[in-house]
Amino acid sequence: MKLPSIGIEQQDVDVLLSPTAYKEIFLDHIKQAKTRIYITALYLQDDEAGREILTALYRAKVQTPTLDISIFVDAHRAQRGLIGQKTQLGNRAMYAEFAQKHQVNINFYGIAVKPKELLGVLHLKGIVIDDMLLYSGASINNVYLHQHNNYRLDRYYLIRSTALAKCFCQYLVINFIESGVAIRLTDTIPITKKQKKIQSKKTRAIVKRADYQFAEVNKTSAIQITPFAGCGSRRNQLNHQVCQLIKDSTESIVLFTPYFNLPRAVTKQLTLALKRGVKITVIVGDKTASDFYIADPERFSLIGIIPYIYEQILRKFLKRWQKFVNSGQLVFKLWQDEGNSYHLKGLVVDETKHLLTGSNLNPRAWGLDLENGLLLQDPTQQLLAGFQQELASICQHTRDITSYKQIDSQRDYPLKPRKLLARLSMSKVDRLLKRFL
Structure with a gap:
């Protein structure tokens, strides 16, 4: 369509x-x-x-x-x-x-x-x-x-x-x-x-029913832009477009997200893309690059548990699909630059479709917040050089993760986060938290 x-x-x-x-x-x-x-x-x-x-x-x-x-x-x-x-x-x-x-x-x-x-x-x-x-x-x-x-x-x-x-x-x-x-x-x-x-x-x-209204202009231009907005999990144009882009991918996907807690629909489409041979690169922030991370153990509070929850979701995902990591088809890059933080979002599919968005691509963005985004379709790859320059700049501060074992397990954490994670898991509150994070 x-x-x-x-x-x-x-x-x-x-x-x-x-x-x-x-x-x-x-x-x-x-x-x-x-x-x-x-x-x-x-x-x-x-x-x-x-x-x-x-x-x-x-x-x-x-x-x-x-x-x-x-x-x-x-x-x-x-x-x-x-x-x-x-x-x-x-x-x-x-x-x-x-x-x-x-x-x-x-x-x-x-x-x-x-x-x-x-x-x-x-x-x-x-x-x-x-x-x-x-x-x-x-x-x-x-x-x-x-x-x-x-x-x-x-x-x-x-x-x-x-x-x-x-x-x-x-x-x-x-x-x-x-x-x-x-x-x-x-x-x-x-x-x-x-x-x-x-x-x-x-x-x-x-x-819930609003969208961007515009007259189509410059139909013969090399690059075509479509803006999207969405709020809520139903009839959300932006969410639908994210899934459709992944579903239509044939060669490659680059996905940026600050917090690795993907909605089920996105995880499903990424899994299907892997199974049909698409190369997927995920660039995500290290837990210490999260805006919720609390470095001082004495100041640790409930809000500081969020990066640890994200990291355990990431570890489980890597462990499940380790075979694709081993083959080089699934690449995970973890961003970290001293005390700075990471907030990138978006998708690049087959090097011809660029989705710019403020959506964190997590359950909260998917079902609760009012989000928007821009799809730039570039079939002749005129934006590719600019994107590659952007990607190279980002990757200056990333390291490749080749095994889930490179990600900390719960037993590697400081005492306060470790004990809090255990309590949340026992009470099953962590499942509820993941819907709002």
């Missing part, structure tokens, strides 16, 4: 290789913006990087008063700090502070996809500046933008397309603003639980 698409050329796509380059491009395009800036992210954090971006946005608005600037973040995350920083009032306080300080207006919208953060969040990604889309799985804070010593690596693509930029903005306007479900975050009065519950019910009904 041929997908509706928007055509672009090779020169319309730039692949950025680092969070530093991503931040520089982001700030540079803000300075040059003439008509609109629409930012969608899980959160825009109250820290140095977040404040630098907001300062640049207000400066651009003062310079060009007609500039339409709207920021869409998850409503739950907007009202709390990072994990372990309970004293924070939340990012909403920063938005209100900036709004009160400046004479120009920037729209800050909170989207409550579910009544509670645990049950699902706004996980859409994409920054539209004029007719350019800057797409990455990254949110906006110090570590994602490499503000200080540490960084969280993601994938970063800049795509120039008027039609694509327009349809991303229309999705936000129609489904969140015109529908009335977007919550204004510059009010100093906190969003009540009742308000979030009412808004999330409306939002959930909208996003």
Whole structure:
């Protein structure tokens, strides 16, 4: 089945290789913006990087008063700090502070996809500046933008397309603003639980049937792009496309995921692909490269068990399919770079189909969060050189895993994680956790 698409050329796509380059491009395009800036992210954090971006946005608005600037973040995350920083009032306080300080207006919208953060969040990604889309799985804070010593690596693509930029903005306007479900975050009065519950019910009904609307243009272009959005396990276009890409693969698959906890449907399709001879390369973060990893044993808490659960899932998968690892058909690369973290997602199939997405390709993304993605179909492989450069940059910090025995078993873990894993396993809570991770 041929997908509706928007055509672009090779020169319309730039692949950025680092969070530093991503931040520089982001700030540079803000300075040059003439008509609109629409930012969608899980959160825009109250820290140095977040404040630098907001300062640049207000400066651009003062310079060009007609500039339409709207920021869409998850409503739950907007009202709390990072994990372990309970004293924070939340990012909403920063938005209100900036709004009160400046004479120009920037729209800050909170989207409550579910009544509670645990049950699902706004996980859409994409920054539209004029007719350019800057797409990455990254949110906006110090570590994602490499503000200080540490960084969280993601994938970063800049795509120039008027039609694509327009349809991303229309999705936000129609489904969140015109529908009335977007919550204004510059009010100093906190969003009540009742308000979030009412808004999330409306939002959930909208996003389950919403998709990107666009007119097909440039059908003869070398590269064709189709955007997808999805929320929930049923009738989810993005989830369906992930499975379809793997199902249609004939030669090779490269899969990026920060957390190895694949949905059953994905595992099934990967298994079938292996059995029909497709070479599969999985690039995943080491447990120490997880944003949930707690290095200090004295500070270890419940949230810190997550990387260990992921690692045991990975070990079991490798053990089951060791024969494909031995033959070289299944390649696992583990990413680790000192104290930095890994947040890459997406698929590359047969070196001609590239799926860029913010989805972590895990059960939570599959069934709870609102996600989006871009499929770039490139039958003449014009994007291949850029992707190979990206891959080489990523693989500078990976090591090949040739046996499941190279992955730590539970008995290799420090005392606190080992004891907690044992308790979770005995109570079968670990099965429940895997659905929400």
